[in-house]
Amino acid sequence: xxxxxxxxxxEEVNESSYTIQSTGEIVTKIQLSLVVSSxxxxxxxxxxxxxxxxxxLSKWELDESWLVVSADGMRTLAFQRSxxxxxxxxxxxxxxxxxxxxxxxxVDERKQLQEARKAQKLQxxxxxxxxxxxxxxxxxxxxxxxxx
Numbered sequence: 001x002x003x004x005x006x007x008x009x010x011e012e013v014n015e016s017s018y019t020i021q022s023t024g025e026i027v028t029k030i031q032l033s034l035v036v037s038s039x040x041x042x043x044x045x046x047x048x049x050x051x052x053x054x055x056x057l058s059k060w061e062l063d064e065s066w067l068v069v070s071a072d073g074m075r076t077l078a079f080q081r082s083x084x085x086x087x088x089x090x091x092x093x094x095x096x097x098x099x100x101x102x103x104x105x106x107v108d109e110r111k112q113l114q115e116a117r118k119a120q121k122l123q124x125x126x127x128x129x130x131x132x133x134x135x136x137x138x139x140x141x142x143x144x145x146x147x148x
Contacts, residue, residue: 002070007105007113008034013061015054030057032102034069066105066113071097 012033019026060067074097084090105113 002100003072003074004070006034006036006069006071007109008036008067008069010060010063010065010067011035013057015057032057032067032069032099034067060104066110068101068103068105068109069099070101072100073097 010032014031014033015028016031017026017028059065074095077094077096078091079094080091081088
């Protein structure tokens, strides 16, 4: 059972390995850099000898494919920025999770994602317009109260 799924564009693939000193086993880790709206997430996956996965990862990186990444759990690492840029908050958090499955998104999944994003943008636009109208109404009410 997967805890959650993320559909995002594959931006970069990084591969690294380390040796477990007690057993001498070499463990390979693959790190995917995914573009999720304006969020950057890096799920890790241990390939366990899947040679076809390496070719697939290279293709996904070159094509900037849309992927569906599933995970069983996650943890959040909070931090404080020493030099926050303009518009950034002085604190932040990084969500880390171990991917249990990575696959290329189907055409239908990509269409559903695009439709959901369009609906989300439309709702945000409507909320902004409503707030703008409320501000204008308040200004007009304040002007009417001053002139009366």
